[in-house]
Amino acid sequence: MKSDATHDVILNPATLPSHVAIIMDGNGRWAKKKMLNRVKGHEQGSQTVRSIVTACGKLGIEMLTLYAFSTENWGRPKHEVKALMMLLKKFIVSQKEELKKNNIRLNVIGQMHKLPTDVQEELDAAIQLTKHNKKMVLNLALSYGSREEITTAVRKIAKKIKSKDLDYKDISQDLISDHLYTKEMPDPDLIIRTSGEYRLSNFLLWQAAYSEIYISDTLWPDFSENEFIEILKNFQERDRRFGKVECSTSNDG
Numbered sequence: 446m447k448s449d450a451t452h453d454v455i456l457n458p459a460t461l462p463s464h465v466a467i468i469m470d471g472n473g474r475w476a477k478k479k480m481l482n483r484v485k486g487h488e489q490g491s492q493t494v495r496s497i498v499t500a501c502g503k504l505g506i507e508m509l510t511l512y513a514f515s516t517e518n519w520g521r522p523k524h525e526v527k528a529l530m531m532l533l534k535k536f537i538v539s540q541k542e543e544l545k546k547n548n549i550r551l552n553v554i555g556q557m558h559k560l561p562t563d564v565q566e567e568l569d570a571a572i573q574l575t576k577h578n579k580k581m582v583l584n585l586a587l588s589y590g591s592r593e594e595i596t597t598a599v600r601k602i603a604k605k606i607k608s609k610d611l612d613y614k615d616i617s618q619d620l621i622s623d624h625l626y627t628k629e630m631p632d633p634d635l636i637i638r639t640s641g642e643y644r645l646s647n648f649l650l651w652q653a654a655y656s657e658i659y660i661s662d663t664l665w666p667d668f669s670e671n672e673f674i675e676i677l678k679n680f681q682e683r684d685r686r687f688g689k690v691e692c693s694t695s696n697d698g
Contacts, residue, residue, distance in 0.1 A: 456674070458505055460681045462634035466510040466656070468648055469494070471664030476521030476666075484528040491536050498583060500670045502547050504677070508582045510597045510633060512648050513566065516556070516590030533587070541571040548580035553662035554626035555589030563618075569673050582630075589626070591650035600622035627652055635680050639665045 469490060474485030494511065501509045514529060521529075537551075544551055551571045556566070567589075601624050605611035622628065632652040636645070641662040645653060660678050661668065 447628045462632045464508040464633045466633035466636045468512045468638040469665045475666040493566050502581050510584035512586045514587045530561050530564050534567050537567045537571050541574055544575050550578040552584045553587055555587045555639045560587045580597045590647045593665040594626050639663050639668050
């Protein structure tokens with residue numbers, strides 16, 4: 446996880462997003478543009494992951510969530526899914542000691558039980574190895590889909606109501622949040638999507654209610670630390686009112 450772009454950065458630590466989430470899009474198109482196999486795009490994309498994780502650690506971002514594999518991605522050709530799982534395993538094996546050294550805790554959100562057994566085992570090992578790390582949390586969204594996440598939460602709440610462990614009057618936004626994969630995590634302050642697509646693609650739909658969104662035209666394998674820093678600067682210039690307006694003490698209407 447090397448970095449060479451953060452030493453001259455001037456960012457206000459007080460207004461940095463504490464939680465950044467990224468929809469890493471464009472690996473396949475990157476490969477197609479270069480007349481390469483799609484898997485080569487995913488391989489190059491994993492190098493970008495290393496770069497951005499390192500940048501977040503150096504900049505003081507407390508939490509980074511990466512949309513690595515969606516529930517819909519299971520519908521891709523079997524050879525591509527197999528290659529993605531191999532890349533995921535390779536990434537975890539190669540980076541778990543680096544994560545530990547850099548005080549980064551690994552976490553997974555999604556249907557981890559649907560991943561291949563060997564991948565689950567490596568993820569479990571890395572999660573255990575880094576569980577006491579405090580500097581930053583790296584969330585990998587794997588076999589993740591927000592609609593499934595919300596549906597699962599509703600089922601859990603309904604089951605508690607049926608067993609009389611919960612009254613329907615107790616249902617609140619906080620209660621729903623407490624039954625999501627992201628329980629006890631802050632909502633993302635900033636969601637970045639690469640490759641120029643203007644949609645959330647079933648990613649953190651509940652949690653994104655007041656997230657700032659930035660769309661980059663850059664394909665994920667070409668996404669750089671410098672561009673990431675420029676996006677953070679853009680975030681710091683935004684006026685986040687969360688649906689409210691500033692109160693004025695004047696009588697100017």
